[in-house]
Amino acid sequence: MYVKIDFSSDEAFYIQLRNQIIYGIATSKIQEGDNLPSVRELAENIGINMHTVNKAYAILKQEGYIKLDRRKGAVIAIDMNKLQAIEEMKENLRVIFAKAICKNISCEEAHKIVDQIFDEFERG
Amino acid sequence: MYVKIDFSSDEAFYIQLRNQIIYGIATSKIQEGDNLPSVRELAENIGINMHTVNKAYAILKQEGYIKLDRRKGAVIAIDMNKLQAIEEMKENLRVIFAKAICKNISCEEAHKIVDQIFDEFERG
Protein backbone atom coordinates (compact mmCIF):
# COMPACT_ATOMS: atom_id res chain seq x y z
CA MET A 1 0.00 0.00 0.00
CA TYR A 2 1.97 2.96 -1.34
CA VAL A 3 0.84 6.47 -0.63
CA LYS A 4 1.88 9.48 -2.65
CA ILE A 5 1.04 13.07 -1.86
CA ASP A 6 0.99 15.68 -4.60
CA PHE A 7 2.51 18.66 -2.85
CA SER A 8 1.62 21.00 -5.69
CA SER A 9 -2.06 19.98 -5.68
CA ASP A 10 -4.66 22.39 -4.38
CA GLU A 11 -6.29 19.50 -2.52
CA ALA A 12 -5.47 19.35 1.20
CA PHE A 13 -2.89 16.70 2.19
CA TYR A 14 -5.26 15.02 4.64
CA ILE A 15 -7.92 14.74 1.92
CA GLN A 16 -5.45 13.25 -0.57
CA LEU A 17 -4.35 10.78 2.07
CA ARG A 18 -7.90 9.82 2.98
CA ASN A 19 -8.76 9.27 -0.70
CA GLN A 20 -5.73 7.10 -1.31
CA ILE A 21 -6.55 4.88 1.63
CA ILE A 22 -10.11 4.55 0.31
CA TYR A 23 -8.66 3.64 -3.11
CA GLY A 24 -6.52 1.02 -1.36
CA ILE A 25 -9.59 -0.56 0.23
CA ALA A 26 -11.61 -0.39 -3.00
CA THR A 27 -8.85 -2.18 -4.92
CA SER A 28 -8.32 -4.75 -2.13
CA LYS A 29 -4.72 -3.63 -1.61
CA ILE A 30 -5.70 -3.37 2.05
CA GLN A 31 -8.67 -5.12 3.58
CA GLU A 32 -10.78 -5.63 6.70
CA GLY A 33 -8.54 -6.30 9.68
CA ASP A 34 -5.33 -4.96 8.16
CA ASN A 35 -3.70 -2.24 10.17
CA LEU A 36 -2.44 1.02 8.77
CA PRO A 37 0.98 2.40 9.65
CA SER A 38 1.11 4.51 12.79
CA VAL A 39 0.51 8.22 12.33
CA ARG A 40 4.16 8.93 13.11
CA GLU A 41 5.55 6.27 10.79
CA LEU A 42 3.33 7.25 7.84
CA ALA A 43 4.03 10.93 8.39
CA GLU A 44 7.75 10.19 8.33
CA ASN A 45 7.46 8.11 5.13
CA ILE A 46 5.37 10.65 3.25
CA GLY A 47 7.28 13.63 4.55
CA ILE A 48 4.39 15.44 6.19
CA ASN A 49 3.40 16.29 9.74
CA MET A 50 2.05 13.73 12.19
CA HIS A 51 -1.05 15.82 12.86
CA THR A 52 -1.97 15.87 9.18
CA VAL A 53 -1.96 12.06 9.10
CA ASN A 54 -3.87 12.01 12.35
CA LYS A 55 -6.54 14.24 10.80
CA ALA A 56 -6.91 11.84 7.87
CA TYR A 57 -7.27 8.89 10.27
CA ALA A 58 -9.81 10.77 12.37
CA ILE A 59 -11.93 11.42 9.28
CA LEU A 60 -11.63 7.82 8.05
CA LYS A 61 -12.83 6.74 11.48
CA GLN A 62 -15.72 9.19 11.47
CA GLU A 63 -16.74 8.12 7.95
CA GLY A 64 -16.66 4.44 8.93
CA TYR A 65 -13.57 3.04 7.21
CA ILE A 66 -11.30 2.31 10.17
CA LYS A 67 -11.41 1.66 13.89
CA LEU A 68 -8.75 2.55 16.37
CA ASP A 69 -7.27 -0.14 18.57
CA ARG A 70 -5.01 0.90 21.44
CA ARG A 71 -2.87 -2.16 20.75
CA LYS A 72 -2.74 -2.38 16.95
CA GLY A 73 -3.34 1.26 16.08
CA ALA A 74 -5.57 2.05 13.08
CA VAL A 75 -7.30 -1.02 11.63
CA ILE A 76 -9.47 -1.25 8.52
CA ALA A 77 -13.04 -1.84 9.71
CA ILE A 78 -15.83 -0.85 7.35
CA ASP A 79 -19.01 0.35 8.95
CA MET A 80 -21.55 -1.14 6.56
CA ASN A 81 -24.37 1.36 6.76
CA LYS A 82 -25.39 1.04 3.13
CA LEU A 83 -28.45 3.25 3.28
CA GLN A 84 -26.44 6.12 4.67
CA ALA A 85 -23.62 5.49 2.20
CA ILE A 86 -26.10 5.54 -0.69
CA GLU A 87 -27.63 8.82 0.45
CA GLU A 88 -24.22 10.45 0.69
CA MET A 89 -23.26 9.07 -2.70
CA LYS A 90 -26.44 10.45 -4.28
CA GLU A 91 -25.76 13.91 -2.94
CA ASN A 92 -22.25 13.89 -4.41
CA LEU A 93 -23.43 12.47 -7.73
CA ARG A 94 -26.05 15.18 -8.18
CA VAL A 95 -23.44 17.91 -8.60
CA ILE A 96 -21.34 15.80 -10.96
CA PHE A 97 -24.22 14.76 -13.21
CA ALA A 98 -25.72 18.24 -13.26
CA LYS A 99 -22.42 19.33 -14.81
CA ALA A 100 -22.57 16.35 -17.17
CA ILE A 101 -26.04 17.33 -18.42
CA CYS A 102 -24.88 20.92 -19.00
CA LYS A 103 -22.00 19.58 -21.08
CA ASN A 104 -24.37 17.41 -23.11
CA ILE A 105 -23.15 14.11 -21.67
CA SER A 106 -25.98 11.57 -21.98
CA CYS A 107 -27.22 9.10 -19.40
CA GLU A 108 -25.91 6.30 -21.61
CA GLU A 109 -22.45 7.83 -21.73
CA ALA A 110 -22.52 8.18 -17.95
CA HIS A 111 -23.35 4.49 -17.60
CA LYS A 112 -20.38 3.54 -19.78
CA ILE A 113 -18.06 5.60 -17.60
CA VAL A 114 -19.50 4.03 -14.44
CA ASP A 115 -18.70 0.57 -15.81
CA GLN A 116 -15.22 1.68 -16.76
CA ILE A 117 -14.48 2.94 -13.24
CA PHE A 118 -15.86 -0.15 -11.52
CA ASP A 119 -13.69 -2.24 -13.86
CA GLU A 120 -10.63 -0.19 -12.93
CA PHE A 121 -11.18 -0.91 -9.25
CA GLU A 122 -11.98 -4.57 -9.68
CA ARG A 123 -8.82 -5.14 -11.70
CA GLY A 124 -6.82 -3.38 -9.00
CA MET B 1 -34.39 30.71 -10.91
CA TYR B 2 -34.32 30.84 -7.13
CA VAL B 3 -31.06 30.62 -5.26
CA LYS B 4 -30.77 29.64 -1.62
CA ILE B 5 -27.58 29.66 0.40
CA ASP B 6 -27.22 27.43 3.46
CA PHE B 7 -25.38 29.71 5.84
CA SER B 8 -24.72 26.88 8.29
CA SER B 9 -23.19 24.63 5.63
CA ASP B 10 -19.47 23.97 5.65
CA GLU B 11 -19.45 24.45 1.90
CA ALA B 12 -18.23 27.87 0.73
CA PHE B 13 -20.94 30.30 -0.38
CA TYR B 14 -19.44 30.76 -3.83
CA ILE B 15 -19.35 26.97 -4.33
CA GLN B 16 -22.99 26.61 -3.25
CA LEU B 17 -23.93 29.41 -5.61
CA ARG B 18 -21.98 27.90 -8.52
CA ASN B 19 -23.63 24.50 -7.93
CA GLN B 20 -27.13 25.97 -7.84
CA ILE B 21 -26.61 27.79 -11.11
CA ILE B 22 -25.36 24.52 -12.64
CA TYR B 23 -28.48 22.79 -11.27
CA GLY B 24 -30.55 25.55 -12.89
CA ILE B 25 -28.96 24.88 -16.28
CA ALA B 26 -29.24 21.09 -15.90
CA THR B 27 -32.97 21.37 -15.14
CA SER B 28 -33.53 23.92 -17.94
CA LYS B 29 -34.71 26.55 -15.49
CA ILE B 30 -32.16 28.77 -17.19
CA GLN B 31 -30.76 28.14 -20.63
CA GLU B 32 -28.30 29.24 -23.30
CA GLY B 33 -28.57 32.99 -23.85
CA ASP B 34 -30.39 33.78 -20.60
CA ASN B 35 -28.65 36.34 -18.47
CA LEU B 36 -27.99 35.98 -14.78
CA PRO B 37 -28.71 38.80 -12.32
CA SER B 38 -25.90 41.29 -11.85
CA VAL B 39 -23.39 40.49 -9.13
CA ARG B 40 -24.70 43.37 -7.04
CA GLU B 41 -28.37 42.48 -7.48
CA LEU B 42 -27.87 38.77 -6.69
CA ALA B 43 -25.67 39.56 -3.70
CA GLU B 44 -28.38 41.87 -2.38
CA ASN B 45 -31.12 39.24 -2.89
CA ILE B 46 -29.20 36.41 -1.24
CA GLY B 47 -27.76 38.57 1.50
CA ILE B 48 -24.09 38.00 0.78
CA ASN B 49 -21.24 40.13 -0.44
CA MET B 50 -20.85 41.24 -4.05
CA HIS B 51 -17.36 39.77 -4.26
CA THR B 52 -18.60 36.33 -3.27
CA VAL B 53 -21.07 36.35 -6.15
CA ASN B 54 -18.36 37.68 -8.43
CA LYS B 55 -16.14 34.77 -7.46
CA ALA B 56 -18.88 32.29 -8.35
CA TYR B 57 -19.37 33.98 -11.74
CA ALA B 58 -15.63 34.00 -12.41
CA ILE B 59 -15.49 30.24 -11.77
CA LEU B 60 -18.55 29.54 -13.90
CA LYS B 61 -16.86 31.49 -16.69
CA GLN B 62 -13.58 29.61 -16.24
CA GLU B 63 -15.39 26.26 -16.22
CA GLY B 64 -17.29 27.13 -19.39
CA TYR B 65 -20.87 27.75 -18.23
CA ILE B 66 -21.24 31.50 -18.81
CA LYS B 67 -19.74 34.32 -20.81
CA LEU B 68 -19.55 37.91 -19.76
CA ASP B 69 -21.07 40.59 -21.93
CA ARG B 70 -20.36 44.23 -21.11
CA ARG B 71 -23.89 45.07 -22.14
CA LYS B 72 -25.99 42.23 -20.75
CA GLY B 73 -23.73 41.09 -17.91
CA ALA B 74 -23.37 37.35 -17.25
CA VAL B 75 -25.01 35.19 -19.92
CA ILE B 76 -25.38 31.41 -19.99
CA ALA B 77 -23.06 30.11 -22.71
CA ILE B 78 -21.94 26.50 -22.42
CA ASP B 79 -18.50 25.71 -23.73
CA MET B 80 -19.12 22.26 -25.20
CA ASN B 81 -15.73 20.62 -24.75
CA LYS B 82 -17.12 17.16 -24.09
CA LEU B 83 -13.83 15.29 -23.96
CA GLN B 84 -12.51 17.59 -21.27
CA ALA B 85 -15.81 17.47 -19.39
CA ILE B 86 -15.75 13.66 -19.47
CA GLU B 87 -12.19 13.51 -18.14
CA GLU B 88 -13.06 15.82 -15.26
CA MET B 89 -16.19 13.82 -14.53
CA LYS B 90 -14.21 10.56 -14.42
CA GLU B 91 -11.75 11.98 -11.94
CA ASN B 92 -14.57 13.05 -9.63
CA LEU B 93 -16.43 9.77 -10.01
CA ARG B 94 -13.38 7.72 -9.03
CA VAL B 95 -13.42 8.99 -5.46
CA ILE B 96 -17.17 8.53 -5.13
CA PHE B 97 -17.24 4.98 -6.49
CA ALA B 98 -14.18 3.93 -4.50
CA LYS B 99 -16.23 4.83 -1.43
CA ALA B 100 -19.19 2.95 -2.88
CA ILE B 101 -17.15 -0.24 -3.36
CA CYS B 102 -15.87 -0.01 0.23
CA LYS B 103 -19.46 0.24 1.42
CA ASN B 104 -20.44 -2.79 -0.64
CA ILE B 105 -22.54 -0.87 -3.17
CA SER B 106 -22.58 -2.85 -6.41
CA CYS B 107 -22.12 -1.62 -9.95
CA GLU B 108 -25.79 -2.47 -10.61
CA GLU B 109 -26.92 -0.39 -7.65
CA ALA B 110 -24.76 2.49 -8.89
CA HIS B 111 -26.45 2.30 -12.30
CA LYS B 112 -29.88 2.51 -10.72
CA ILE B 113 -28.88 5.61 -8.82
CA VAL B 114 -27.43 7.18 -11.97
CA ASP B 115 -30.79 6.68 -13.72
CA GLN B 116 -32.61 8.13 -10.74
CA ILE B 117 -30.50 11.29 -10.77
CA PHE B 118 -30.80 11.80 -14.53
CA ASP B 119 -34.57 11.41 -14.15
CA GLU B 120 -34.62 14.02 -11.40
CA PHE B 121 -32.94 16.55 -13.66
CA GLU B 122 -34.99 15.76 -16.74
CA ARG B 123 -38.25 16.19 -14.82
CA GLY B 124 -36.99 19.55 -13.56
Next chain:
DNA sequence: GTACTGTTATATTATATATATAACAGATAT
Protein backbone atom coordinates in the same frame (compact mmCIF):
# COMPACT_ATOMS: atom_id res chain seq x y z
C1' DG C 1 -24.37 63.19 -17.21
C1' DT C 2 -26.45 59.17 -14.90
C1' DA C 3 -26.90 54.49 -14.23
C1' DC C 4 -25.83 50.11 -15.06
C1' DT C 5 -22.36 46.12 -16.20
C1' DG C 6 -18.00 43.09 -14.58
C1' DT C 7 -13.46 43.96 -12.75
C1' DT C 8 -9.69 45.41 -9.85
C1' DA C 9 -7.42 47.25 -5.68
C1' DT C 10 -6.86 47.49 -0.81
C1' DA C 11 -7.91 46.28 3.84
C1' DT C 12 -9.86 43.53 7.63
C1' DT C 13 -11.71 39.55 9.99
C1' DA C 14 -12.44 34.73 10.53
C1' DT C 15 -11.60 30.11 9.45
C1' DA C 16 -8.89 26.19 7.53
C1' DT C 17 -4.51 24.05 6.68
C1' DA C 18 0.00 22.55 7.98
C1' DT C 19 3.64 22.63 10.96
C1' DA C 20 6.21 22.19 15.61
C1' DT C 21 6.99 20.82 20.37
C1' DA C 22 5.21 18.66 24.21
C1' DA C 23 2.71 15.83 27.03
C1' DC C 24 -0.89 12.09 28.34
C1' DA C 25 -3.10 7.35 28.86
C1' DG C 26 -3.25 2.81 27.53
C1' DA C 27 -0.88 -1.38 25.69
C1' DT C 28 3.24 -4.26 25.14
C1' DA C 29 7.54 -6.30 25.41
C1' DT C 30 11.99 -6.66 27.65
Next chain:
DNA sequence: ATATCTGTTATATATATAATATAACAGTAC
Protein backbone atom coordinates in the same frame (compact mmCIF):
# COMPACT_ATOMS: atom_id res chain seq x y z
C1' DA D 1 9.95 -1.03 36.50
C1' DT D 2 11.58 0.79 32.26
C1' DA D 3 11.35 1.79 27.67
C1' DT D 4 8.64 1.89 23.59
C1' DC D 5 4.94 1.89 20.89
C1' DT D 6 -0.19 3.37 20.04
C1' DG D 7 -3.83 7.42 19.20
C1' DT D 8 -5.06 11.73 21.37
C1' DT D 9 -4.91 16.35 23.24
C1' DA D 10 -2.97 20.98 24.12
C1' DT D 11 -0.70 25.04 22.69
C1' DA D 12 1.52 27.95 19.44
C1' DT D 13 2.73 29.71 14.86
C1' DA D 14 2.66 30.64 9.83
C1' DT D 15 0.20 30.55 5.72
C1' DA D 16 -3.82 30.26 2.69
C1' DT D 17 -8.60 30.68 1.83
C1' DA D 18 -13.18 32.73 2.54
C1' DA D 19 -16.08 36.53 3.32
C1' DT D 20 -16.76 41.14 4.07
C1' DA D 21 -16.26 46.38 3.26
C1' DT D 22 -15.28 50.59 0.74
C1' DA D 23 -13.70 52.46 -3.36
C1' DA D 24 -12.62 53.13 -7.89
C1' DC D 25 -12.21 51.91 -13.07
C1' DA D 26 -13.66 50.98 -18.04
C1' DG D 27 -16.99 49.90 -20.98
C1' DT D 28 -22.22 50.12 -22.36
C1' DA D 29 -26.77 52.26 -22.57
C1' DC D 30 -30.40 55.76 -22.06
